[in-house]
Amino acid sequence: MSRTSPLASARSVLVLTVVHHPEDARIRHREIAALLDAGWHVTYAAPFSGYDLEVPGPVRTGQGDLRHRDVRRATGRRRLAALLHAHRILRTLGPRHDVMVIHDPELLLAAALLPGEQVVWDVHEDTAAAIQAKEWVPGPLRRAVAAAVHGAEQLAERRFPLLLAEYQYQDRFRRRHVVVPNAVSVPAAPAPPGTGRVVYLGTVTMERGAAEMVEVADALHTRTRGQVTLEVVGPAHGRAADLLADAARRGHLRWHGFVPSSRALAMLDGALAGLSLLQDLPNYRHSMPTKILEYMAHGVPVVTTPLPLAQTAVRGAGIVVPFADPDAAVEAILRLREDPDLAARLGAAGHGVASESYDWAQLSEGFVGTLAALATSPPKNR
Structure with a gap:
């Protein structure tokens, strides 16, 4: 089959996810952009309707153009319909593109049934390790499911090219596989840290520190008489949503829910600190929390738990606190508030590190080239 797309003489790609939010920063705002x-x-x-979004119309950007298709959303144990729909999209639209990029491990099965198209799997996380934090997988089955996922990854490696996020x-x-790290867009001159807002950017779950964040918000409200507020920018799932809603009703934090990337990043500017209170779980131990890089890029001092990559990244750019210790996080935030010079030094240092090592503008060309x-190489033998 010819690898030339009938859409145009330029390269063409079908990008597919049934899990991620259509505004996912890595997919939409870095790779597609x-x-x-x-x-x-x-x-x-992407699952636009599954996230209560309208399907956008065609977009023309420079020499490229973007078309959107709605696909069923895979959530919890309800995944079969989404996979069948995804397979139909891959089968019907795939041959019209030079290459397809899938972003969910669930899609490996749908892609494996294709006759011979060029499919690339963008590996966002340690899927097997992440099973431990999936509430929809029964506890007694998690070890067996994780083992099955690991086996599926080994099979996928033989069938598809991989891109790794870490x-x-x-x-x-x-x-060895190509690594496309979770870099960020780095502003040239971010605002200095302020004194009244602490921010959290990203999805909120219990494993990502929802309970600790609420305790931090309560303590900050009490100890500063409401002068320091935690702002949570992102959706929440399960019990975490109830905790945030209760705290917001008490007036102890502001929960904005999902905010499109461009607006969400602007909300970081001038914050006193950025929180990352992830728990000590296997999936987090060898992953860089992108939120930390976003805080650093915007000159915001980081307060993080001591996960290995996070601890290394914020050396000189933030304060590391113990796991499950909201009191320590509160003390770190108050220290920054009481010492504006320290906050300014940490924020400036973080911006420098982000500019030098994590700027997507310096890495995007390598991704496109890969x-x-x-797109021009033949698919692997099936």
């Missing part, structure tokens, strides 16, 4: 800037024709299939993910696979090479 970079492809559009490079003149690619992109079809983006260098540490290499250890899960037998061969995908172009895969």
Whole structure:
């Protein structure tokens, strides 16, 4: 089959997710944006209606263009319908594109049934380790499910090219794969840290520190007489949503829910501190929390738990506190408030590190080049 797309003479890609929010920063605002800037024709299939969003119309950006398709959303144990719908999209739209990029491990099965198209799996997380934090997987089955996921990853490696979001993910696979790290957009001159707002950016779950954040918000409200407020920017799931809603009703924090990336990032500017209170779980131990990089890029001092990559990244750019210790997080925040010079030094240092090592503007060209090479190479033998 010819690898030339009938859409245009330029490269074309079908990007598919049934799990991630359509405004996912890695998918929509880094990878797709970079492809559009490079003149690619992109079809983006994502669960718009599953997240109560309208399906956008066509978008023209520079030499590239973006078309959108709605796909069923996979949630909890309700995944079969989404996978069947995804397979139909891959089967019908895939041959019209030079390459397809899938972003969920669930889609490996749907892609494996294709006859011979070029499919690339973008590996966002340590899927097997993440099973431990999936409430929808019964506890007694989690070890067996994790083992099955690991086996599926080994099979996927033989069938598809992989892109990895972390260098540490290499250890899960037998061969070396291209790493497309979770870099961020770095403003040239962010505002200095303020004194009245602490921010959290990202999805909120119990494993990501929801209970600790509420305790931090309560303590800050009491000890500063309401002069320091925690702002939570992102959706919440399960019990975490109830905790945040209760705290917001008490007036102890502001919960904005999901906010599109461009607006959400602007809300970081001038914050006193950025929180990352992830628990000590396998999936987090060798992953870089992107929220930390976002805080640093915007000159915001980081308060984080001592996960290995987080602890290394914020050295000189934030304060590390113990796991499950909201009191320590509160003391760190108050220390920054009482010492504006310290907050300014940490914020400036974080911005410098982000500019030097985590700026997507410096990495996006490599991602586009990698995908172009895969688009012109023959699919792996099936």
